[in-house]
Amino acid sequence: MPAYTLKIRRYLPESGDAPHWQDFEVELDGHRSVLEGILKVKGEQDGSVGIRCSCRAAICGSCAVRINGKPMLACNTHLEHAAERSADDGAIVVEPMGNMPVIKDLIVDMDAVHWKKIERVTPWLLPEGDPPEREYVVPHENMVDITQSMACIQCGACVSDCLSMEVDPLFIGPAALAKAYRFVGDPRDGQHYERLKDLAEDPHGIYDCTHCFNCIDACPKGVAPMSQIMRLRRIAGSDHGIDDRNNGHRHVMAFVENIERNGLLHEADLLPDSYGGKFHPRAVPELVDSLPVVVRGLMRRKVTPRKALLHPHRKDYKGLRRLFEKVEGREERVELNLYISGHEDDPAEAEKEAQP
């Protein structure tokens, strides 16, 4: 039977000792899970190793840890695959999740971070008006859509590796915002506007996400939290016209209008426009703050005064405005949600297209 080395990060905060690494050898078939490896260590070598687990079938969400630096469920990660991806001489490196305080070894305090944030988004249905006589009827497509967020098992893997939360611990974060979409996308909920307004106005809300995609890769259930955050922004800004005090929606619209005008991004306009225009009271302190950056750019010939004032590509993009008007002029936005539709392309059609 093959032997695997588990390199486990040990830490007991109240001991006063610094965290340290400890190697354990386990003999198990490669298709057995990292969790089984840890439990074998616990059962046969050192009962004090701390790990939280329950179902062992990737549904309870208890055993998320970092394996070789990436957040994963220990119960659905094969030992052989983990060893293949080792960056440490074949040793499987197991650490607690990030962004949450460690209680003991691989156990983090989910209450202190994850559950607080979930509570923050009012994670229950707030229907309006009298309930229907019988059941609520929800269109199939809406229901399939929100099942993506409902698939969350609250394991915290996305929270662990959220790069915004790393620098701003108050960020509501991927799991809770995906949960927020579950209600914003549910036609039975009557508080969509209020929910969105709240999440857009919060300085650590939907506009605090940096588009890093870590949560999409981290999620073992395909929830794609970042995609849900982008949909919250789209619905808040474009459907409900919520102008937040974080300049989130203004920045998006400044960007879109910038491209409609210029074809290529004209950075010199984007910054003031994101704050409401060069002469807006909100823009002035920001622009003053950015002045040294602009001066440095000019000094290093990154930007010439001419380029800052005139966009060199403007004339090449006359046709674009018509295209923008056509798409933006639709009564309803057209969106392809691959979670609902899947990759449905007809191979014969694709083949036909490939012919010149």
Added chain:
Amino acid sequence: MKVAYWPGCVSRGFTPELHGAMAKVAPLLDIELLELDRAACCGAGVIAEHNQELADTLNARTFALAQQTDGELMMNICSTCQGSMSECQERLDASSDYRRHINGNLGDEGLRYARGVVNKNLAWLLVEEIGLDELRSRVKRPLENLKVGPFYGCYIVRPTERLGIDSANPRDTYLHRIIEALGGTVIDYAGAYKCCGFPIITMNKEASLKQAGRHLSDAVDADADCLVTPCPLCHLNLDLQQPLAERVVGREIGMPVLHLPQLLGLALGLDPGELGLARHVVKPTSVIDWSNAVVGAAAG
């Protein structure tokens, strides 16, 4: 090889040295650049945030323009373009109905996108099309003892599946391998795959600059001479904003950040001035010795 070349916006805007360096490096690698000068911004994920159809239409338009050239494939020099375009392409290629709808938007200009454009970032093209052995054979001035930290950023490495990263194409290791092929030393540091913070610079400036400042500081602590990035937007936060990032994290950093074509150009024997290295806020010229081999200051 001939490629339909998409430089993106920022390489012709606030990081003009990137576009310039690519133009200088291309002939040394026998790459003929057919520049897509009518193509528009990829949307950087921001337009999709407002209206997905609009972003998909803009990128379908760029792909259609690329397909009109006789380039073997399409090449970009911006990670953010790569990521945003891959996202749109995923939707466009998934459904012929949707593609027909989007092509309807392009009809006025006589353009049409046919499924399956191949769009590769320069880093991917170097490893997968040109090959590292070939690249190695063209090195004139090896980056001897230059300690380079790869800064991948986000858009070119995540989501893994959409970007075609697997054991056959370990694209999340390409910068490492390119640095080695050029004779440099790879520095491992905590920030290599993290976010530079640029996307939230107007919404949460402090968090944004803290991200840039931390990754730069990690690179300093790991003893890197410079960083290299395939993303001009990362470059804006890491270089142009570095003095502000220093203020936020409360330490001096002084870490030069090179664009990928600049690093290539140095090793291929080009003059640092030609590559626009003097145009950076943190001038690499002050820490690197440009003799026959490119040597980091500490080692020089």
